[in-house]
Amino acid sequence: MLQKPRGTRDFLPDEMERRRLIERRMREAARRWGYREVSTPDFEHLELFTMKSGEGIIQEMYVFEDKGGRQMTLRPEVTAAVLRMYVNEGKVLPKPIRWCYFADCFRYERPQKGRYRQFWQFGVELIGADTPSADAEVVMLADDVLRSTGVAFDLHVGHLAPMKHLLADLAPGDQRAIMACLDKHDTAGLEAALVEKNLTRLTEPLAALSECRNVSEVFEITGDIPERARIEEIFSLLDSQDIDYRPDFGIARGLDYYTGMVFEGFAKNLGAENQIIGGGAYRLAHLFGGDDVASSGFAIGFDRVVVSIGDFPLVDEPIVGVVCTPEARARALDVARAFRSAGVRAEIDLMQRGMGAQVSHAAKTADFAVILGKREVEAGTVTLRDLHSGKQQERSLEDAIAEVARHGSC
Ligand code: HAM
Numbered sequence: 001m002l003q004k005p006r007g008t009r010d011f012l013p014d015e016m017e018r019r020r021l022i023e024r025r026m027r028e029a030a031r032r033w034g035y036r037e038v039s040t041p042d043f044e045h046l047e048l049f050t051m052k053s054g055e056g057i058i059q060e061m062y063v064f065e066d067k068g069g070r071q072m073t074l075r076p077e078v079t080a081a082v083l084r085m086y087v088n089e090g091k092v093l094p095k096p097i098r099w100c101y102f103a104d105c106f107r108y109e110r111p112q113k114g115r116y117r118q119f120w121q122f123g124v125e126l127i128g129a130d131t132p133s134a135d136a137e138v139v140m141l142a143d144d145v146l147r148s149t150g151v152a153f154d155l156h157v158g159h160l161a162p163m164k165h166l167l168a169d170l171a172p173g174d175q176r177a178i179m180a181c182l183d184k185h186d187t188a189g190l191e192a193a194l195v196e197k198n199l200t201r202l203t204e205p206l207a208a209l210s211e212c213r214n215v216s217e218v219f220e221i222t223g224d225i226p227e228r229a230r231i232e233e234i235f236s237l238l239d240s241q242d243i244d245y246r247p248d249f250g251i252a253r254g255l256d257y258y259t260g261m262v263f264e265g266f267a268k269n270l271g272a273e274n275q276i277i278g279g280g281a282y283r284l285a286h287l288f289g290g291d292d293v294a295s296s297g298f299a300i301g302f303d304r305v306v307v308s309i310g311d312f313p314l315v316d317e318p319i320v321g322v323v324c325t326p327e328a329r330a331r332a333l334d335v336a337r338a339f340r341s342a343g344v345r346a347e348i349d350l351m352q353r354g355m356g357a358q359v360s361h362a363a364k365t366a367d368f369a370v371i372l373g374k375r376e377v378e379a380g381t382v383t384l385r386d387l388h389s390g391k392q393q394e395r396s397l398e399d400a401i402a403e404v405a406r407h408g409s410c
Contacts, residue, residue, distance in 0.1 A: 007117025074106035087290030095128030114273030123299035130294030136237035156248035161227035210250025321362025
C-alpha cells in the first residue's frame with residue numbers, strides 16, 4: 001500500500017472543517033485591521049531564498065531543477081515571496097501596504113509532532129512604515145489574531161539592537177553563529193562557541209540580556225544605544241493597550257533578514273515544538289531590485305495552533321437524506337434541489353437501494369429523511385422524518401424545508 005510522503009498529512013472532513021473554521025477566524029481578525037489577502041506561487045527561483053533567509057532554511061529547502069534548467073524551490077516561507085511581489089507589482093501602491101496570506105510551506109526537516117515537511121502559515125506583511133507604531137501594530141495584530149482562535153499562548157517581544165550592540169565587534173560569521181545558538185536556546189553550543197572564539201567576556205552580558213524582564217534593565221547592560229527611544233516607544237505602546245507579553249531581548253530569530261523589533265509566541269500546552277508564531281521588522285525589497293523599504297510582519301504556524309486547540313465540537317448544519325421509489329426519482333431530484341436552494345444540505349441515493357435500506361442509510365448519515373413514494377408524488381407532498389426523534393409527518397415541501405431550516409444547528 002502506498003503511503004503519503006514523510007512529514008505530510010491527510011485531513012479527513014471533520015478535521016478540515018475545524019481547520020477552515022480556525023483559518024476563517026484568523027483571516028477575519030486580520031481583515032478588521034485592514035490587511036487584505038494576497039497569494040504567491042508555491043515555488044520560486046531558488047535565489048529568492050538564498051539571498052537573505054539564512055543557512056538553516058537553505059539546508060531545509062525542497063530544491064529542484066525545472067525542464068528549462070532553472071534552479072527552483074518549493075517555498076519554505078512566504079515573506080521573501082511577498083516582498084518579491086511587492087517589488088514586481090506593488091511599488092506604486094499607497095503606503096503602508098497591509099497584506100496577509102494563508103499558504104502552505106515546505107521544509108525538509110526531521111518530522112516530529114508539530115514539525116512537518118508541509119505545513120501552513122497564516123501571516124501578514126506591513127510594508128512601508130518605519131515607525132514604532134508600525135512595529136507595535138504588528139505585535140498587537142498578532143495578539144488579536146491568535147486570541148481570535150482561542151489558543152492559549154505566551155508572547156515574547158524583543159529587539160535585535162541590544163544583542164547586536166554586544167556583538168558589534170565580531171566578524172559577521174561569528175555574529176551569525178552566536179545568534180544561531182541563541183535562537184535555538186542552545187546554551188551548551190553558545191558556551192562552546194564563545195570559548196572557541198575567545199569571547200567568554202560576552203557570556204555574562206548575553207545571559208543578563210536574555211533575563212531582562214523590563215526595558216530599563218536592558219540599557220543598564222548595553223548603555224545608551226541609538227535605538228533606545230524607539231524601543232521604549234514600542235513597549236510603551238504595547239503597554240498602553242494592555243497587551244499580555246514578556247520583554248525578551250534574548251530573541252535572535254532563525255531567519256537572517258530581521259533588523260529591529262522581533263517577537264515570538266509559544267503555545268502553553270505544546271511540547272518541544274511549541275513556537276506558534278515568529279515575526280519582526282526586516283528589510284528585503286532592495287535585494288530583489290526594489291527600494292530599501294522598511295517592513296514588518298509575522299507568520300503563525302497554523303498546524304501547531306490547530307494541535308494546541310485540539311478537537312472541538314463542530315456546529316453541524318442539518319443534512320437531509322432524500323429517500324424515494326424508482327418511479328419518484330425525478331420528483332426526488334426536484335425536492336433535493338429545493339432544499340439546496342434554501343441552503344440545506346441534501347443527499348440522494350445513488351446505490352439503487354430499496355426504500356428501507358435508504359432510510360437505514362439516512363439514519364447513519366443524515367438528520368432528516370424526506371420520503372417520496374407514490375402517495376406523496378400524487379399529492380405533491382413529502383413525508384419528513386426526524387431521524388433523531390423518529391417522528392414523521394406528511395406535509396408540503398415548503399413546510400418541510402422550513403422545519404429543517406429551523407434546526408439551523410442540530
Ligand atoms: P518562522 O519562525 O521560520 O518565520 O516560521 C513561523 C512559524 O511557522 C513558526 O513559529 C512555526 O510555528 C511554524 N513552522 C515553522 N516550521 C515549521 C514546520 N516544519 N512544521 C510546522 N510549523 C512550522 C517565518 O517563516 C517568517 N517568514 C515570519 C515573518 C513574516 N517574519 C516577518 N514576516
